Amino acid sequence: xxxxxxxxxxxxxxxxxxxxxxxxxxxxxxxxxxxxxxxxxxxxxxxxxxxxxxxxxxxxxxxxxxxxxxxxxxxxxxxxxxxxxxxxxxxxxxxxxxxxxxxxxxxxxxxxxxxxxxxxxxxxxxxxxxxxxxxxxxxxxxxxxxxxxxxxxxxxxxxxxxxxxxxxxxxxxxxxxxxxxxxxxxxxxxxxxxxxxxxxxxxxxxxxxxxxxxxxxxxxxxxxxxxxxxxxxxxxxxxxxxxxxxxxxxxxxxxxxxxxxxxx
Amino acid sequence: xxxxxxxxxxxxxxxxxxxxxxxxxxxxxxxxxxxxxxxxxxxxxxxxxxxxxxxxxxxxxxxxxxxxxxxxxxxxxxxxxxxxxxxxxxxxxxxxxxxxxxxxxxxxxxxxxxxxxxxxxxxxxxxxxxxxxxxxxxxxxxxxxxxxxxxxxxxxxxxxxxxxxxxxxxxxxxxxxxxxxxxxxxxxxxxxxxxxxxxxxxxxxxxxxxxxxxxxxxxxxxxxxxxxxxxxxxxxxxxxxxxxxxxxxxxxxxxxxxxxxxxx
Numbered sequence: 376x377x378x379x380x381x382x383x384x385x386x387x388x389x390x391x392x393x394x395x396x397x398x399x400x401x402x403x404x405x406x407x408x409x410x411x412x413x414x415x416x417x418x419x420x421x422x423x424x425x426x427x428x429x430x431x432x433x434x435x436x437x438x439x440x441x442x443x444x445x446x447x448x449x450x451x452x453x454x455x456x457x458x459x460x461x462x463x464x465x466x467x468x469x470x471x472x473x474x475x476x477x478x479x480x481x482x483x484x485x486x487x488x489x490x491x492x493x494x495x496x497x498x499x500x501x502x503x504x505x506x507x508x509x510x511x512x513x514x515x516x517x518x519x520x521x522x523x524x525x526x527x528x529x530x531x532x533x534x535x536x537x538x539x540x541x542x543x544x545x546x547x548x549x550x551x552x553x554x555x556x557x558x559x560x561x562x563x564x565x566x567x568x569x570x571x572x573x574x575x576x577x578x579x580x581x582x583x584x585x586x587x588x589x590x591x592x593x594x595x596x597x598x599x600x601x602x603x604x605x606x607x608x609x610x611x612x613x614x615x616x617x618x619x620x621x622x623x624x625x626x627x628x629x630x631x632x633x634x635x636x637x638x639x
Numbered sequence: 640x641x642x643x644x645x646x647x648x649x650x651x652x653x654x655x656x657x658x659x660x661x662x663x664x665x666x667x668x669x670x671x672x673x674x675x676x677x678x679x680x681x682x683x684x685x686x687x688x689x690x691x692x693x694x695x696x697x698x699x700x701x702x703x704x705x706x707x708x709x710x711x712x713x714x715x716x717x718x719x720x721x722x723x724x725x726x727x728x729x730x731x732x733x734x735x736x737x738x739x740x741x742x743x744x745x746x747x748x749x750x751x752x753x754x755x756x757x758x759x760x761x762x763x764x765x766x767x768x769x770x771x772x773x774x775x776x777x778x779x780x781x782x783x784x785x786x787x788x789x790x791x792x793x794x795x796x797x798x799x800x801x802x803x804x805x806x807x808x809x810x811x812x813x814x815x816x817x818x819x820x821x822x823x824x825x826x827x828x829x830x831x832x833x834x835x836x837x838x839x840x841x842x843x844x845x846x847x848x849x850x851x852x853x854x855x856x857x858x859x860x861x862x863x864x865x866x867x868x869x870x871x872x873x874x875x876x877x878x879x880x881x882x883x884x885x886x887x888x889x890x891x892x893x894x895x896x897x898x899x900x901x902x903x
Contacts, residue, residue, distance in 0.1 A: 427692055447720060455719020456711060459785065459793055463742040467791035473744045478727040479737040480778050512776070514744050521723065527731035529723055 381510070381549035382411040382624065385538035388418035389558040390617045391457060400556065400617045401461065405468035407624055410510065410549065412541060413472075414518045415461060416534035421445075421452040435493050441531040446497040449531050450476075454519040461517050473514045477522030478529060482506055483537065485522035485530050499523075499530025501537065504544035539600040546608035553609050554624070555597065556617040561632035562598075564589060574628050578605050579637045598634075605636045645774070645813035646675040646888065649802035652682035653822040654881045655721060664820065664881045665725065669732035671888055674774065674813065676805060677736075678782045679725060680798040685709075685716040699757050705795040710761040713795050714740075718783040725781050737778045741786030742793060746770055747801065749786035749794050763787075763794025765801065768808035803864040803873075810872035817873050818888070819861065820881040825896035826862075828853060838892050842869050843901045862898075869900045 384404065390396045404413060425432065425448055433440040441449070458474040465472035477483030477499075485499030499522040509516060518541065520534035535555070542553040561572035562584075576584065581602050584590045590598050601612040615623045615631025623631045648668065654660045668677060689696065689712055697704040705713070722738040729736035741747030741763075749763030763786040773780060782805065784798040799819070806817040825836035826848075840848065845866050848854045854862050865876040879887045879895025886894045 450723055451715035451719040453719075454723045455715040455717075459714055459718045459740055459742055462740075463787040463793050464791045466742055466745055466787060466789060471745055472742075473739065474742075475737065476723055476726075478723055478730055481730055481735055508776075512772075523727045523730060525730060527728045529727050 378548070378550040380409050381545055381551050382407060382409070382554060383414070383538060383542040383545070383551055384411060384554045384556060384620070385414045385534060386416065386617060387534075387555070387557040388416040390556065391415060391418035392420070396558075396617060397461075398464070400620065401464050402468055403618075403620045405465055405470040406621060412506075412510065412516045412518065413461070414520070414534055414538040414541060415453075415457060416520060417449060417453050417457065420457065421449050424448050424452060433496075435495075438493060438495070440494070441496040441498050443497065446529060446531055450521055450529055454521045458517060458519040465515070465517070471514050472517050473509075474517040474519065475509070476519045476529070477501075477532070477537075480505070480509055481523075481525075482509065482518075483522040483532070483540070484525055485532055486524060487528075487530065497528065497530050499532045501532060501540045504540050506541060506545060507548055510545060510549075535597055535600050539604045542604050542609045542612075543607040546610075551609045552624075553601070553604050553612045554620065555601070555612070555614045556620055557614070558616065560616045560619065560630070561614050562590065562594070566591075572630075573632050576632060576634050577637055578602050578634065581634075601634050605634060611635050642812070642814040644673050645809055645815050646671060646673070646818060647678070647802060647806040647809070647815055648675060648818045648820060648884070649678045649798060650680065650881060651798075651819070651821040652680040654820065655679060655682035656684070660822075660881060661725075662728070664884065665728050666732055667882075667884045669729055669734040670885060676770075676774065676780045676782065677725070678784070678798055678802040678805060679717075679721060680784060681713060681717050681721065684721065685713050688712050688716060697760075702757060702759070704758070705760040705762050707761065710793060710795055714785055714793055718785045722781060722783040729779070729781070735778050736781050737773075738781040738783065739773070740783045740793070741765075741796070741801075744769070744773055745787075745789075746773065746782075747786040747796070747804070748789050749796055750788060751792075751794065761792065761794050763796045765796060765804045768804050770805060770809060771812055774809060774813075799861055799864050803868045806868050806873045806876075807871040810874075815873045816888075817865070817868050817876045818884065819865070819876070819878045820884055821878070822880065824880045824883065824894070825878050826854065826858070830855075836894075837896050840896060840898050841901055842866050842898065845898075865898050869898060875899050 564571040612634040619630040828835040876898040883894040
């Protein structure tokens with residue numbers, strides 16, 4: 376198609392919580408050739424800091440609420456501590472990184488989540504992503520999962536959703552590959568067998584795999600995020616272990632699970 | 640000279656600690672025409688958070704030390720909470736702001752402070768500022784006083800020093816005006832009389848004013864920072880109350896103290 380390749384890579388909290396795994400991942404990420412974007416989650420640091428400050432997690436109907444104090448903590452931890460430490464470490468590896476949240480350059484506009492009975496507080500659902508001019512620069516963007524509403528308020532936003540929205544928004548300009556790195560080797564046919572990685576899933580088969588309970592629990596919203604990205608123009612979506620990133624990007628299909636649209 | 644005008648504006652901690660004063664300042668800052676950069680200090684938030692976490696300030700020979708835990712806190716508060724809230728508020732005022740620290744885009748490289756007897760911990764003295772390409776973009780940079788050493792470590796750096804270093808580094812490309820906004824109306828001839836603002840000081844008179852104890856205490860390093868900027872090519876340096884920013888930038892010399900090189 377003549378579009379430039381762009382990798383949008385999301386790194387999960389379990390890797391961020393493990394200093395050695397994070398260091399290895401960042402070294403590999405630095406070595407990814409061409410245009411790339413990193414989206415990071417939060418890990419346990421925000422919860423640890425809340426506990427030290429004696430803030431009880433606020434739950435309504437079993438769901439976590441982002442009150443003003445919690446928003447302050449996730450802004451400090453995600454957009455401050457985690458984001459800037461990742462950037463400093465990437466600079467040490469020769470990767471010219473710039474860390475942003477959704478307020479910076481008006482990159483991600485969101486609105487407070489609307490729900491008929493629950494007030495989730497300062498939780499944002501993404502409306503628009505404006506990253507094209509920033510991606511065109513000769514810098515690698517590192518995105519913290521904080522957005523803004525355009526009226527001066529920051530909002531706490533799910534990092535998987537941001538990864539999917541960023542990949543989707545850039546797919547008209549770039550040939551986008553979206554990679555979710557986490558602590559497992561891919562989607563497992565048998566949860567108890569780490570060797571049972573399903574190497575390729577077509578979008579049309581996702582609902583069947585949910586029915587058959589191969590895809591369960593927290594993987595269901597993650598996989599729906601992936602399906603959405605495929606529908607919106609992202610070329611392929613890969614789920615893999617953080618340590619397999621470079622093998623996966625080199626096209627080695629032994630590693631990770633690749634999701635493609637129905638025609639592929 | 641045909642150089643474009645650039646305002647480098649520093650806002651002090653006392654304004655950041657006062658929500659109404661900060662809001663008024665950010666509204667005025669948004670209205671400053673042309674290229675501008677904002678450098679912010681930290682205020683009391685980092686100290687408050689340290690206290691809540693029961694961290695005792697570490698002092699050696701009466702001087703504050705940035706240990707690993709303190710670095711974590713200032714990174715969270717300065718580069719996270721304060722920086723991103725300022726950016727979100729400026730976006731609401733129609734100013735397309737992007738917040739960075741010195742690690743982002745390798746903007747400010749520093750080294751750990753060397754001292755014959757005191758280990759200041761993670762305190763950085765700035766070596767190089769590389770902001771030209773970021774300033775050329777159509778965004779307004781908001782700079783948190785955190786730098787990095789190029790080896791993966793973040794460093795806590797004085798915001799006045801950063802303002803002076805940023806202004807100096809950009810003076811070969813831009814006609815730079817450097818403005819320090821704080822909670823007083825300028826340099827006062829009589830400390831007890833807010834009306835006694837000295838409107839104009841030439842660089843050659845600074846040492847005389849220190850000898851005569853018109854410039855005292857914490858103002859001495861601040862004024863030395865200003866003198867350094869004037870020596871290094873900055874056109875003029877202004878010290879003023881945050882609420883007088885727009886009047887001062889419009890050239891109204893009733894407000895603030897303007898420092899110029901000897902020839903002016």
